[in-house]
Amino acid sequence: MESTELDKAVSGEYALGFEIDIETDVAPPGLSEETIAFISKKKNEPDWMLELRLKAFHKWQTMSEPHWGKLEYEPIDYQSISYFAAPKQAPESLDEVDPKIIEAYKKLGIPLEEQKQLQGIAVDAVVDSVSVTTTYSEELSKHGVIFCSISDAIRDYPELVKKYMFSVVPMTDNYFATLNSAVFTDGTFVYIPKGVRCPMELSTYFRINALNTGQFERTLIIADEGSYVSYNEGCSAPTRDDHQLHAAVVELVTMRDAEIKYSTIQNWYPGDETGKGGIYNFVTKRGLCKGDNSKISWTQVETGSAITWKYPSCILKGDNSVGEFYSVAVTTLAQQADTGTKMIHLGKNTSSTIISKGISAMKGQNTYRGLVKIGANATNARNYSECDSLLIGSNCGAHTFPYLESKDTQGQVEHEATTSKISDEQLFYLRQRGINEEDAVSMIVHGFCKEVFSQLPMEYAVEAKALLELTLEGSVG
Amino acid sequence: MITLDIQNLEAKIGEKQILKGLNLQLEEGKVHAIMGPNGAGKSTLSKAIVGHYDVSIVGGDILFKGKSIKDMEPEERAKEGIFLSFQNPVEVPGVNNAYFLRTALNAKRVHEGKEELNAAEFLRLMKSHLSELGMKPDMISRSLNEGFSGGEKKRNEILQMLILEPDVIILDEIDSGLDIDALRAVSEGINKMKDGKRSFLVITHYSRILDYIEPDYIHVLKDGQIVKTAGAELVAQLEEEGYDSIAIEQ
Numbered sequence: 223m224e225s226t227e228l229d230k231a232v233s234g235e236y237a238l239g240f241e242i243d244i245e246t247d248v249a250p251p252g253l254s255e256e257t258i259a260f261i262s263k264k265k266n267e268p269d270w271m272l273e274l275r276l277k278a279f280h281k282w283q284t285m286s287e288p289h290w291g292k293l294e295y296e297p298i299d300y301q302s303i304s305y306f307a308a309p310k311q312a313p314e315s316l317d318e319v320d321p322k323i324i325e326a327y328k329k330l331g332i333p334l335e336e337q338k339q340l341q342g343i344a345v346d347a348v349v350d351s352v353s354v355t356t357t358y359s360e361e362l363s364k365h366g367v368i369f370c371s372i373s374d375a376i377r378d379y380p381e382l383v384k385k386y387m388f389s390v391v392p393m394t395d396n397y398f399a400t401l402n403s404a405v406f407t408d409g410t411f412v413y414i415p416k417g418v419r420c421p422m423e424l425s426t427y428f429r430i431n432a433l434n435t436g437q438f439e440r441t442l443i444i445a446d447e448g449s450y451v452s453y454n455e456g457c458s459a460p461t462r463d464d465h466q467l468h469a470a471v472v473e474l475v476t477m478r479d480a481e482i483k484y485s486t487i488q489n490w491y492p493g494d495e496t497g498k499g500g501i502y503n504f505v506t507k508r509g510l511c512k513g514d515n516s517k518i519s520w521t522q523v524e525t526g527s528a529i530t531w532k533y534p535s536c537i538l539k540g541d542n543s544v545g546e547f548y549s550v551a552v553t554t555l556a557q558q559a560d561t562g563t564k565m566i567h568l569g570k571n572t573s574s575t576i577i578s579k580g581i582s583a584m585k586g587q588n589t590y591r592g593l594v595k596i597g598a599n600a601t602n603a604r605n606y607s608e609c610d611s612l613l614i615g616s617n618c619g620a621h622t623f624p625y626l627e628s629k630d631t632q633g634q635v636e637h638e639a640t641t642s643k644i645s646d647e648q649l650f651y652l653r654q655r656g657i658n659e660e661d662a663v664s665m666i667v668h669g670f671c672k673e674v675f676s677q678l679p680m681e682y683a684v685e686a687k688a689l690l691e692l693t694l695e696g697s698v699g
Numbered sequence: 700m701i702t703l704d705i706q707n708l709e710a711k712i713g714e715k716q717i718l719k720g721l722n723l724q725l726e727e728g729k730v731h732a733i734m735g736p737n738g739a740g741k742s743t744l745s746k747a748i749v750g751h752y753d754v755s756i757v758g759g760d761i762l763f764k765g766k767s768i769k770d771m772e773p774e775e776r777a778k779e780g781i782f783l784s785f786q787n788p789v790e791v792p793g794v795n796n797a798y799f800l801r802t803a804l805n806a807k808r809v810h811e812g813k814e815e816l817n818a819a820e821f822l823r824l825m826k827s828h829l830s831e832l833g834m835k836p837d838m839i840s841r842s843l844n845e846g847f848s849g850g851e852k853k854r855n856e857i858l859q860m861l862i863l864e865p866d867v868i869i870l871d872e873i874d875s876g877l878d879i880d881a882l883r884a885v886s887e888g889i890n891k892m893k894d895g896k897r898s899f900l901v902i903t904h905y906s907r908i909l910d911y912i913e914p915d916y917i918h919v920l921k922d923g924q925i926v927k928t929a930g931a932e933l934v935a936q937l938e939e940e941g942y943d944s945i946a947i948e949q
């Protein structure tokens with residue numbers, strides 16, 4: 223088939239590229255101790271937090287940006303970025319949230335007004351560096367569930383924050399995580415008490431809005447013994463010619479018999495087909511299965527960003543603990559993704575599953591990078607990995623780098639990898655039955671992603687499918 | 700009445716000319732069998748009719764119900780009512796068989812100005828045909844052709860044909876790889892579709908299938924042309940004397 227036709231079919235317009243027209247408080251560009259003190263002050267943080275931030279900053283100054291990813295991008299000038307931006311009016315309650323923000327969130331499909339809030343889904347809405355509102359907080363507190371912005375948690379639940387923040391992703395884990403530790407602005411904090419099954423889906427929607435700012439959010443979720451929570455995050459950003467940096471950290475902790483299901487639909491602005499604009503997405507996500515029989519499951523659908531560098535991982539410390547990673551990563555236009563996971567088996571009878579689906583179109587480059595590590599005491603550890611790549615057209619690329627380190631000889635590790643092109647034969651078969659080309663491409667791609675989409679909560683699976691269609695088909699504007 | 704009218708068709712695969720001025724007319728309600736040695740151009744002919752990307756038409760024309768279709772997209776030809784049963788149906792992982800088939804049927808129905816079938820209506824239709832073909836109910840939920848045996852794939856082609864109700868049916872080596880039971884089921888499906896209106900083009904290397912689907916005409920395709928057209932009695936002659944005897948006649 224003509225590759226230009228295919229390109230047309232896979233260069234969907236970015237539908238969420240609008241800008242929210244609000245007045246914003248923006249810190250002047252640049253990163254220094256003063257900047258960090260400014261952020262900390264803006265957030266009314268206790269001194270201990272500021273000290274931790276400065277410690278991270280000093281460490282970061284001695285580190286250098288990692289370049290082992292299969293990614294090519296212009297150097298990031300950390301002094302030209304603004305590290306704090308917030309809508310000017312700080313709302314005390316939902317009534318005070320700028321109507322333009324409420325309107326914008328409505329456009330994103332997330333009504334924040336009380337009477338219209340999504341049934342069964344509590345939302346933390348973050349614009350640039352601050353959380354503007356959190357829905358259903360009171361309802362959740364009846365069950366003992368804490369669902370608030372990380373800024374509130376630092377003030378209101380310092381003991382929990384002190385105990386668990388940096389416990390999974392150490393402050394100086396890597397360059398971007400260390401930067402985040404110094405300058406993180408907002409994000410979500412969740413605590414599920416013992417034995418509680420969180421009565422609704424929790425979610426955070428991150429919106430980058432201001433020009434020339436970075437977003438550095440930090441999320442911490444703790445599931446105490448025997449509890450369960452399903453958490454979802456979504457994100458988007460306006461269409462801009464400059465690159466914007468997003469460097470987030472997510473830490474998850476599950477105690478004995480607890481489970482966290484973490485789903486992401488990442489739709490940051492991808493830039494254009496020449497590589498102009500788009501978000502640089504450097505994210506550290508890690509979960510610790512601390513207690514026996516606990517489980518952490520990551521599901522991600524990555525369709526946005528110019529650059530994605532992200533490896534949601536599980537440390538399987540508790541005996542019989544389970545880690546899962548389900549991923550669909552799409553790169554079209556000039557997008558590049560280097561993504562995968564690390565499954566670190568430390569406890570006995572631990573098991574992990576990795577299902578990774580990479581889709582590349584146009585000039586997109588898609589890399590799976592995964593590590594399965596089996597420690598000396600992790601007897602009877604099991605891993606199953608499946609990494610499939612789908613190429614659409616002939617100018618894109620797919621790469622797979624699976625790493626295995628095993629100190630236990632009895633562990634079971636299975637790895638399967640396939641790379642396939644949307645074959646002309648498949649496309650023709652569907653068209654011969656009367657299905658038009660665009661629908662046929664979309665049908666094949668959906669079929670390819672099925673195993674991952676089936677892991678998403680229903681509402682999000684529908685959204686993910688629609689998003690994939692939008693990204694790859696260009697038929698909906 | 701002529702349904703499909705192939706006029707002086709010249710077609711290439713890559714740089715190689717395969718069809719060299721082929722003429723063929725399919726009559727309404729008739730079964731036409733195309734027989735010929737390997738490499739004669741049988742598969743190229745079926746591909747040319749459905750608009751396969753391998754084939755470029757460099758001369759002549761293909762008329763369907765009096766209208767030229769040679770520049771139409773494959774999906775448009777399909778919606779007009781041309782169906783090809785593939786020799787090797789491709790596997791499409793993760794695409795639910797029922798969902799695929801309902802999408803195809805509804806595309807055709809919309810094209811014909813009819814209402815789309817909803818999931819429940821479609822399932823009823825699909826189930827009734829499944830049992831006729833001796834197919835298992837799990838064909839509804841399995842992925843399209845994925846992990847199907849040769850026989851299952853061919854039955855699935857016939858299932859699609861029964862559901863889509865095309866006007867011209869091209870069967871490309873439908874009997875290859877079928878055991879006797881599957882062959883019987885497939886033939887029954889095909890014979891059920893004979894309604895005095897539909898035309899069939901049965902492309903085959905062996906005469907076995909013609910014991911089950913009685914042809915009205917036999918066309919011998921050699922070196923890119925139809926070199927002989929006769930009644931069903933020609934099958935016996937071909938069996939006995941082979942394709943070379945036809946060349947001598949010419």
